Amino acid sequence: MVEPINLRQFKKRKIRADKEKLADDNRKKFGVSSHIRKAAKADKHLSTVKLDGAKLNNKD
Secondary structure: OOOOOOHHHHHHHHHHHHHHHHHHHHHHHHOOOHHHHHHHHHHHHHHHHHHHHOOOOOOO
């Protein structure tokens, strides 16, 4: 015979699993510390400046 399922406990387990998934997604999204974010932003800006400086201006 099949064991009965307690729906209240099943719902709570599902809610906990959903919250854990959301927390994991947020850790991936916002888990970078501020000094690493600032360094990456500065590196991106520096590479953009170097690329813009290497452009040729062709005026006809």
